[in-house]
Amino acid sequence: MATLLSARDVTKRFGGLTAVNKLNVEIEENSIHSIIGPNGAGKTTFFNCVTGFYRHDEGTVLFKGEPLDGMQPDRITREGIARTYQNIRLFQNMTVIENVMVGYQSHLTSGWIGAVLHTRKQREEEKLAVEEARKMLGFVGLAGRGDWMSKNLPYGDQRRLEIGRALATSPDLLLLDEPAAGMNPAETADLMEFIKRLRAELGITILLIEHHMQVVMGISDLVTVMDFGEKIAEGTPREVQNDPHVIEAYLGRGATEHGPA
Amino acid sequence: MNQSSKFSWMTPVTTGLIGGIVALFLCLVGIVEASLNRFVITGILTTGQVFLLAVYAIFVVQAANKATPRFSEERSPLRILASGAIAGLIISIVLAVFVLIGQQIDLRGVFIHATPALYDLLTFGLGVPQGIFVLLGFGILMGILFAVLVLLPKALRKSIGVGLIAVPLLSVTYSALFAGRGLRLPVAIAVFLIAAVAIYLWDRYEKPVRKRTQSLPSGQQRSLRIGVWILAGLFVLALPLLGSYPSEVLVITGIFVLMGLGLNIVVGYAGLLDLGYVAFFAIGAYVMAIFTSPEITWFPITTSFWIALPFAVLTAMLAGAILGIPVLNMRGDYLAIVTLGFGEIIRLIALSDWLKPLIGGSNGITQIPKPTAFGLAFDNPQKLYYIVVIGCVIAAFIATRLKYSRLGRNWMAIREDEDVAQAMGIDLVRNKLLAFATGAALSGLAGAIFASKLTSIYPHSFNLLVSINVLAVIIVGGLGSIPGVIIGAVALVGLPELLREFAEYRLLVYGAVLVFMMLRRPEGLLPEARRKLELHEMSPDVAE
Numbered sequence: 001m002a003t004l005l006s007a008r009d010v011t012k013r014f015g016g017l018t019a020v021n022k023l024n025v026e027i028e029e030n031s032i033h034s035i036i037g038p039n040g041a042g043k044t045t046f047f048n049c050v051t052g053f054y055r056h057d058e059g060t061v062l063f064k065g066e067p068l069d070g071m072q073p074d075r076i077t078r079e080g081i082a083r084t085y086q087n088i089r090l091f092q093n094m095t096v097i098e099n100v101m102v103g104y105q106s107h108l109t110s111g112w113i114g115a116v117l118h119t120r121k122q123r124e125e126e127k128l129a130v131e132e133a134r135k136m137l138g139f140v141g142l143a144g145r146g147d148w149m150s151k152n153l154p155y156g157d158q159r160r161l162e163i164g165r166a167l168a169t170s171p172d173l174l175l176l177d178e179p180a181a182g183m184n185p186a187e188t189a190d191l192m193e194f195i196k197r198l199r200a201e202l203g204i205t206i207l208l209i210e211h212h213m214q215v216v217m218g219i220s221d222l223v224t225v226m227d228f229g230e231k232i233a234e235g236t237p238r239e240v241q242n243d244p245h246v247i248e249a250y251l252g253r254g255a256t257e258h259g260p261a
Numbered sequence: 262m263n264q265s266s267k268f269s270w271m272t273p274v275t276t277g278l279i280g281g282i283v284a285l286f287l288c289l290v291g292i293v294e295a296s297l298n299r300f301v302i303t304g305i306l307t308t309g310q311v312f313l314l315a316v317y318a319i320f321v322v323q324a325a326n327k328a329t330p331r332f333s334e335e336r337s338p339l340r341i342l343a344s345g346a347i348a349g350l351i352i353s354i355v356l357a358v359f360v361l362i363g364q365q366i367d368l369r370g371v372f373i374h375a376t377p378a379l380y381d382l383l384t385f386g387l388g389v390p391q392g393i394f395v396l397l398g399f400g401i402l403m404g405i406l407f408a409v410l411v412l413l414p415k416a417l418r419k420s421i422g423v424g425l426i427a428v429p430l431l432s433v434t435y436s437a438l439f440a441g442r443g444l445r446l447p448v449a450i451a452v453f454l455i456a457a458v459a460i461y462l463w464d465r466y467e468k469p470v471r472k473r474t475q476s477l478p479s480g481q482q483r484s485l486r487i488g489v490w491i492l493a494g495l496f497v498l499a500l501p502l503l504g505s506y507p508s509e510v511l512v513i514t515g516i517f518v519l520m521g522l523g524l525n526i527v528v529g530y531a532g533l534l535d536l537g538y539v540a541f542f543a544i545g546a547y548v549m550a551i552f553t554s555p556e557i558t559w560f561p562i563t564t565s566f567w568i569a570l571p572f573a574v575l576t577a578m579l580a581g582a583i584l585g586i587p588v589l590n591m592r593g594d595y596l597a598i599v600t601l602g603f604g605e606i607i608r609l610i611a612l613s614d615w616l617k618p619l620i621g622g623s624n625g626i627t628q629i630p631k632p633t634a635f636g637l638a639f640d641n642p643q644k645l646y647y648i649v650v651i652g653c654v655i656a657a658f659i660a661t662r663l664k665y666s667r668l669g670r671n672w673m674a675i676r677e678d679e680d681v682a683q684a685m686g687i688d689l690v691r692n693k694l695l696a697f698a699t700g701a702a703l704s705g706l707a708g709a710i711f712a713s714k715l716t717s718i719y720p721h722s723f724n725l726l727v728s729i730n731v732l733a734v735i736i737v738g739g740l741g742s743i744p745g746v747i748i749g750a751v752a753l754v755g756l757p758e759l760l761r762e763f764a765e766y767r768l769l770v771y772g773a774v775l776v777f778m779m780l781r782r783p784e785g786l787l788p789e790a791r792r793k794l795e796l797h798e799m800s801p802d803v804a805e
Contacts, residue, residue, distance in 0.1 A: 115666030
């Protein structure tokens with residue numbers, strides 16, 4: 001399998017704090033890869049470096065073999081990376097379908113003049129955009145909700161919409177930042193199925209930040225564990241679960257010495 | 262039971278006290294006195310009295326509404342009536358105390374509007390003490406009357422309310438336009454009845470009628486829609502028949518509609534708070550002046566309105582894009598301050614001695630010709646009105662088309678969450694500059710028309726207040742809403758233009774209206790509506 005994204009010695013500092021320290025991660029194509037770690041371990045900071053919202057101070061991020069360093073976020077999205085947010089960030093005062101259409105916009109080309117004059121090209125594009133967005137709503141299970149204001153959706157549906165919006169950009173790599181946060185067990189199980197479907201049906205590679213161990217252990221091919229900005233372990237879910245460094249990071253130093261084996 | 266669900270007899274008292282203070286305030290700033298001879302109903306009711314009645318109405322209704330505690334089902338009519346009566350009485354007591362004090366001490370040294378005429382009005386011309394008793398009785402009567410309104414079923418309440426508002430509005434408009442002395446009593450009653458019945462019927466039959474039209478075949482629906490548009494168009498085209506002064510008001514309103522439509526793109530769609538919008542208006546006006554005024558000798562071309570117009574629009578557009586570049590990374594309040602500065606810079610440059618040889622400094626530029634077309638001079642407001650209407654129609658067309666396009670959605674996404682918008686692949690630089698440039702172009706168009714309407718321009722016409730006015734227009738109308746801009750301009754520019762003798766209170770009313778709107782209807786008079794795209798058949802624009 002080929003490597004889709006590789007981070008090499010990525011370092012991000014905020015003043016005196018090193019949020020991400022010489023991180024090396026390789027994401028295999030068509031895999032589900034999780035990043036876990038205690039709060040403040042630098043997981044979301046790493047996401048922000050990959051998507052261009054932060055400029056990392058050192059190191060490089062390669063996507064399909066090309067460096068992304070210094071690119072604007074919109075450019076990186078067009079290269080094929082999409083993301084969702086830890087705290088859902090929808091375009092609240094736009095309808096559900098419009099949210100998806102915004103995600104779809106980078107596939108459209110018509111501009112100011114096309115819009116004002118309603119050229120044939122623009123009309124066809126709009127029609128296509130609506131159709132594609134409808135399909136996407138169907139895919140994420142929001143058919144029939146398209147004309148709702150997105151802020152009026154229930155919580156679980158907002159998560160789905162956020163993923164649908166990200167998918168509308170047709171990414172090769174999807175970054176999900178704690179998608180199971182605030183979900184009950186049934187919703188969590190649905191989400192796991194959904195993530196697997198993404199890979200199976202759309203062939204998308206998924207990078208996941210998650211605290212929900214059931215999700216991480218249930219669907220990940222590979223798990224990277226971070227603590228204090230550094231990678232402390234990496235491996236299959238089973239390997240990571242038994243790694244003393246990981247147990248230490250989560251439960252404190254005493255845990256490995258005195259805890260049950 | 263939580264606290265807010267308890268009822269206290271102090272509530273109507275405090276509500277009445279606030280009402281009394283408001284009424285007193287209106288008296289002391291002179292609104293009541295200024296309108297002694299301005300009749301709403303000829304010989305019966307003056308504008309000032311209407312203002313006082315409105316205070317009674319607003320606060321009595323408020324008190325009566327509070328008589329039914331929140332989360333409580335029980336509605337006690339007696340308590341509602343009593344609350345209303347108490348509030349009304351308290352308002353009257355405040356006014357009565359004021360009259361009594363005024364009789365003893367001469368307040369005019371401080372409050373120049375505390376005149377005998379005012380006391381006379383408040384005591385119904387009966388003097389102290391009889392008038393005081395009448396005033397108190399009047400307060401109780403008003404309290405009970407308006408509280409009864411609260412008790413009525415909703416449909417009836419609404420139609421009576423609208424009827425009561427329609428009479429003074431129509432009367433004031435009529436008097437201003439035709440130098441009338443208010444509506445005669447039978448006419449006023451007729452207006453009240455027509456408005457009330459119309460609203461009642463509208464509420465009752467609007468939905469079924471709408472449903473029926475929606476079930477019509479799409480061809481018929483289309484012709485119906487075209488018919489409505491033609492009727493509306495004819496109405497708009499017929500407006501100048503009202504005469505010269507009304508047309509003048511319409512032209513000014515139209516110029517604000519034009520600016521509002523432009524600013525609505527920047528603030529309403531893209532969420533970029535621009536307080537220096539007047540700059541582009543000024544640039545449009547100055548370019549028009551430089552191109553057309555024979556006074557400007559250094560500029561090689563002296564041409565007509567129509568040739569200068571595209572240059573005015575393009576220059577403003579360019580200026581919009583140029584202003585956009587330094588503020589690309591600014592958000593919210595920072596952006597507001599920088600654009601504010603830009604607006605002032607343009608005005609100060611126009612005023613400066615430095616450019617005085619070129620654009621006249623504080624003397625401005627005069628002798629700007631009126632537009633002509635096909636040998637026809639647009640030399641009076643009635644004719645100019647049509648140019649403004651054409652401008653507004655083009656602007657509204659562009660704004661609508663852009664709103665429901667990829668660009669419009671991108672703008673709204675930027676308004677909602679700039680970071681996420683960028684993460685959706687939206688090029689912020691390009692999209693923001695397009696918003697600034699489009700808005701500026703429409704402002705430039707408005708400025709160009711403004712210049713040739715006045716035939717002379719001065720830097721002081723382009724002050725911060727214009728930017729604030731336009732912003733107020735779109736906020737009151739409903740941010741992002743195109744019909745809202747028109748309603749907002751009529752309400753905040755057209756109406757005050759008609760109420761000339763209240764000109765000095767214009768900002769006072771502005772402030773009050775804005776505060777009220779932000780508290781009670783933050784989404785504006787005609788809020789932005791989103792088009793249904795999923796379940797509804799495709800909108801006519803997208804379908805075809």
